[in-house]
Amino acid sequence: MALAWINTEPNTLKTFVANRVTEIQSLTQPHKWLHVPTQDNPADLISRGQSTQDFLESSLWKNGPLWLSQDSDMWPQFPLIKTDVLEKGPIRTTIVSLTLIISNPKKQAEIFVECLIEKYSSLRTLKHVIAYCQHFIKNTDLKNKKQRSLSPLSNEELDAGIIRVGGRIEHANIPQGQKHPIVLPHTHHITTLIIREEHIKRKHAGVQATLYGVRESFWPIDSRNTTRRIIRRSVRCFRVKPRGIDCIMGSLPEKRLTYSCLFLHVGVDYCGPFYIKEKRHRNRGREKVYVSIFVCFTTKAVHLDLVYGLTTEAFLDSLSKFFSRQGKAITVHSDNGTNFVGANKELRDLYEFIQKTKHDPDVKKFLSNERMNWNFNPPSSPHFGGLWEAPVK
Incomplete structure (x- = not known):
């Protein structure tokens, strides 16, 4: 079968076989390919099975067939019988006769x-x-x-028979092409060439930037959809803009799904800076302030408070006002800001001091039961804290 393929025209074979036959015929001559009988083929010893002892005693595997060391005239000859090759592709013959007679020169x-x-x-x-x-x-x-x-x-020769956009800016000090752009049909080949050239000239810009450049001289109909279709067919733009990976979202924390009191579990973040001017002092310059945002895990309620700095003391004052108005929170979540870390350290040191100092047992028990847990996001994890990052927008 392989000899029949090699001695067959590649254009009559199927694509898979034709590609390989073409390469063989370009590198060698078909008449130099011969057939090796089964009893003289060493490869058949493995494919058809043989015991280990027979394989070790066989000289065919080590030395090959005996006639291989003789002249080529002594090699076995097997005439090639022409048969129908199964891998032949369908031969399609199409006869087209076209006669075009146009009497109108225009x-x-x-x-x-x-x-x-x-x-x-x-x-x-x-x-x-x-x-x-x-x-x-x-x-x-x-x-x-x-x-x-x-x-x-x-310009008169170039503008013959061209439709342009009208308007009321005839006396504007801009080029004629910008005052009255040429109208282009959205399905014509010329429109495709113009938009494609502008897209390449602008270093493969997006739809909006390409459309701005085209509209300086032309006005395509249905321009946005046409430009989007042409840019989508650009191979380079398709390669540099691969499809994003759809990540599987993790499960929500338990505190987001359980009923609890308002602001019992909160997340905190800062937004700003903002500039305010105090009226207590005349000719006083503007001062930089920030806003601390507390978000409830259960109801997504938001508490805002003005903070006069990014220091730990300023945040502790804001936290105290929040607890006085909304009640004490059991769990607080935040990022790794220095003010948040400092506040957590001071609260932890205060708790340890209270535990070591001799106080009234009831007061000590109350403070121990009301201890607050502070949880920080993992470092370099911007995908954490979306609940309290959203109000910052």
């Missing part, structure tokens, strides 16, 4: 221009080709050869 010119436009994929090349065609048509109408030239086309 219609014939329009068809020629459409075919010329569809032929090129670069707007710059198409401009040069159309310019040379226009010069050729212009020069053929001139009988005097001295008057023929390849000078640039005039």
Whole structure:
């Protein structure tokens, strides 16, 4: 079967076999490929099974067949029998007969221009080709050869039969193309070339930036959808903008799903800075302040308080006012801000001091029961704390 493939034209085979036969025929000559009988093929010893003792005593595996050391005239010859190859692909024969008769020269010119436009994929090349065609048509109408030239086309020649956008900015001090852009159909090949060239000129910018550049001289119909469709087909933009990975979200904390009192479990964060001006002092400059945000885990209620700095003392004052108004929280969550870490350290030192000092047993028991737990986000984990980061927006 393999010899039949090698001696067959690749275009009549299926794609998988044809690719390999083409490579074999390009590197070697088909008539040099011969058939090795089964009894002389060492590979069959393994594929068909053999005992270990017979395999070790076999000289065929070590030295090969006996005729291999003789002249090529003594090698076994097997004539190739022509058979139908199963891997042959379907042969399709299509006969197309097309006769186009156009009696209207104007219609014939329009068809020629459409075919010329569809032929090129670069707007710059198409401009040069159309310019040379226009010069050729212009020069053929001139009988005097001295008057023929390849000078640039005039604006009147270029604007012949072009539809432009109207408006009331005729007297504006801007170029004519910006005052009255050329209207482009959204499905035409010229529109695709113009948008593609502007997209490449702007270093593969997005839809909005590309559209701004196009509208400086042209006004495509359904421009946004057309620009989005062309940019989506750009191979380079597709490669540098891969599809994001959809991460599986973790389960919500238990404190978010259980009923509890208001502000019993809270998260805290800062936002700012803001600038305020005090009225107690005349000609006083503006002062920088911040806002501390406390968010309830159960109800998502928000408590705001003004803080006059990022120090630990300022935050402890804000925390005391929060506890006085909303009640004491059992659990507080925050990021690893220095003021939060400092406040936690001071509260922990105060708790340890109270535990070591001799106080009334009832007071000591009350303070021990009311101890507050402070939980910090893991370092370098911006995806933590979304509940109290959202109000900062």
